[in-house]
Amino acid sequence: TLNGREASIKLGDIVPYILSSGGVGGQVQVQREEVGIKLEINPTVNTDGFITVKVEPEVSTIFEFIGPDNNIPRVKSRKSSTTIRVKDGESIIIGGLLSNDRKQTLYKVPILHKIPWFGEKIFTSKNLVERKTDLIIQITPRIVVDNYTGIMKTNRMRSFEKNLLGKSEDGTAKNSELGAVELENTSTYEGIWNDTSSLPEQIESDEE
Incomplete structure (x- = not known):
């Protein structure tokens, strides 16, 4: 139930x-x-x-x-x-x-x-x-965890968003393009971290 x-x-x-x-x-x-x-x-x-x-x-x-x-x-x-x-x-x-x-x-x-x-x-x-x-x-009660409920934001995930996506203190993203990055076929946090090979180029272009 x-x-x-x-x-x-x-x-x-x-x-x-x-x-x-x-x-x-x-x-x-x-x-x-x-x-x-x-x-x-x-x-x-x-x-x-x-x-x-x-x-x-x-x-x-x-x-x-x-x-x-x-x-x-x-x-x-x-x-x-x-x-x-x-x-x-x-x-x-x-x-x-x-x-x-x-x-x-x-x-x-x-x-x-x-x-x-x-x-x-x-x-x-x-x-x-x-x-x-x-x-x-x-x-015997058991907790059934749904594997398709989404990705939980851990402290490491919040730190990743704040540092790499350039979030301001109020929580909004400074870079709208980076804030709209779509994550496809990623079911774990490590998959998200390894799937950001294109982020350095975008960050360099922003700094220029």
């Missing part, structure tokens, strides 16, 4: 469920619940080279179904928020997002489980599965 821009990642499911049915024309109202993992990151590059990262992870799961018909999902959510200052390439590890999921499965033998008195006890079985998980998130 760009400097100072928020990035988000969502990994999960959208669970639809019927909230109500019937009414005029037999209309059915369906709601959707989004569950899963959501991660929001907002990095800021400081002038000293460090990176300040704001991280907000969120984990949500369906714990159980409630309601008269047991069709409304009950969502359990865990969210954390932190701001960390790290160097370029250092890793950030966030843990402690514990979850305890319980899933119950009901098995029934067709027709036989409807026998009065003993059908439900003999031909019906329940299986309860409990799972504990700990989510660990690792983030």
